[in-house]
Amino acid sequence: MKDKLDLLSMTIEELESLLLETGHKKFHAKQIFQWTHKGIKDIDGMTNLSKELRNQLKEIAYINRLEIVKKLVSNIDGTVKYLFKLIDGSVIESVLMKYQHGYSVCISSQVGCRMGCRFCASTGIGFVRNLAPGEILDQIISIQTDVKQRIGNVVIMGIGEPLDNYDNVVKFLRLVNHKDGLNIGARHISVSTCGLVPKILELSKENIPVTLSISLHAPNDSIRDKIMPVNKRYSIDKLIEACKIYTETTNRRITFEYALIEGVNDSKDNALELAGLLKGMLCHVNLIPVNTVDGAGFRRSSKETIAKFKDILEKYGIETTVRRELGSDINAACGQLRRGFMDEKRN
Ligand code: SAH
Numbered sequence: 001m002k003d004k005l006d007l008l009s010m011t012i013e014e015l016e017s018l019l020l021e022t023g024h025k026k027f028h029a030k031q032i033f034q035w036t037h038k039g040i041k042d043i044d045g046m047t048n049l050s051k052e053l054r055n056q057l058k059e060i061a062y063i064n065r066l067e068i069v070k071k072l073v074s075n076i077d078g079t080v081k082y083l084f085k086l087i088d089g090s091v092i093e094s095v096l097m098k099y100q101h102g103y104s105v106c107i108s109s110q111v112g113c114r115m116g117c118r119f120c121a122s123t124g125i126g127f128v129r130n131l132a133p134g135e136i137l138d139q140i141i142s143i144q145t146d147v148k149q150r151i152g153n154v155v156i157m158g159i160g161e162p163l164d165n166y167d168n169v170v171k172f173l174r175l176v177n178h179k180d181g182l183n184i185g186a187r188h189i190s191v192s193t194c195g196l197v198p199k200i201l202e203l204s205k206e207n208i209p210v211t212l213s214i215s216l217h218a219p220n221d222s223i224r225d226k227i228m229p230v231n232k233r234y235s236i237d238k239l240i241e242a243c244k245i246y247t248e249t250t251n252r253r254i255t256f257e258y259a260l261i262e263g264v265n266d267s268k269d270n271a272l273e274l275a276g277l278l279k280g281m282l283c284h285v286n287l288i289p290v291n292t293v294d295g296a297g298f299r300r301s302s303k304e305t306i307a308k309f310k311d312i313l314e315k316y317g318i319e320t321t322v323r324r325e326l327g328s329d330i331n332a333a334c335g336q337l338r339r340g341f342m343d344e345k346r347n
Contacts (some may be wrong), residue, residue, distance in 0.1 A: 008134025009168075034180050041063065064132070064135065077098075081094075103152060119261060133175055136156075136169065139158075140176065173189065176189070192215060192257065215259075219270050223270070253282045260288065271308070272312060275315075
């Protein structure tokens with residue numbers, strides 16, 4: 001498939017050029033786009049195209065569908081964790097969550113990650129490659145086909161750093177947003193980043209006002225330097241400044257993720273410092289009891305510590321929620337399933 005075109009990664013405009021180049025009418029682009037985004041598995045199924053066009057397409061292009069290799073359903077809350085195999089044998093994971101307002105998926109943007117956050121399960125795996133736009137998109141299409149329900153919300157919070165795969169992620173955002181595709185609006189999409197400042201600024205200018213979720217996890221540089229190597233490149237001040245610009249340009253409220261780690265970032269002083277840092281910003285804080293990852297040596301803060309931390313932030317007027325844990329019986333968080341799967345393969 002290496003030298004064939006990946007139809008799922010192509011925009012309608014790119015499909016139009018391809019059709020014109022091969023001597024066909026460009027209106028077929030919309031038909032091809034609709035079929036691929038509906039989840040069709042092979043080009044022969046595009047029944048409103050002539051046989052000749054389908055045959056020609058098969059010679060130059062393919063549909064890069066992901067293969068479901070494992071599916072785990074939580075007995076507690078119905079969360080479903082999918083492990084997908086990619087065309088080169090790599091594996092990624094995605095999670096389907098059901099909320100009162102509908103279905104939401106958490107998707108991956110890379111195979112592995114290069115950011116090296118100390119508490120994260122993806123760190124031990126290393127980096128393999130970026131996902132293509134269609135591979136990011138097909139996590140949603142395949143899940144939608146599997147559960148036969150419309151997915152209304154997307155968070156790019158699975159494996160990988162989305163802004164480290166910027167071009168493909170932005171192309172994915174345009175594809176998923178398209179009225180002839182899944183038609184999921186920017187307001188229903190969150191991009192989570194560890195804080196690649198120049199890319200945050202670039203994203204603010206793309207005219208796709210997605211919710212930006214910042215993995216902050218520390219109120220100052222000395223703590224953040226220790227747990228997130230990216231902070232040595234872009235300090236907290238620079239990150240907060242970029243967030244303010246993002247909010248001004250897009251009018252969107254920023255979400256700050258803060259994983260509470262016992263004795264590392266969960267003291268009363270840490271909460272006060274965080275409140276000072278975020279004062280006056282249009283934002284929301286999500287507190288997450290850190291998920292323990294083998295070998296990382298971090299423990300989650302107690303319920304009482306978390307409650308106190310939340311109280312302090314709220315006292316200073318910062319809207320705060322403690323993130324509800326979904327799928328805790330199926331390792332639905334943070335690269336843990338893929339890690340388990342890779343370990344199984346190694347042993
Ligand atoms: N690279 C992106 C998105 C993937 S990580 C980012 O950094 O935001 C998704 C979220 O899970 C991030 O907020 C990340 O910091 C958090 N996370 C990673 N490992 C975790 C752990 N062990 N416990 C709790 N949250 C974790």
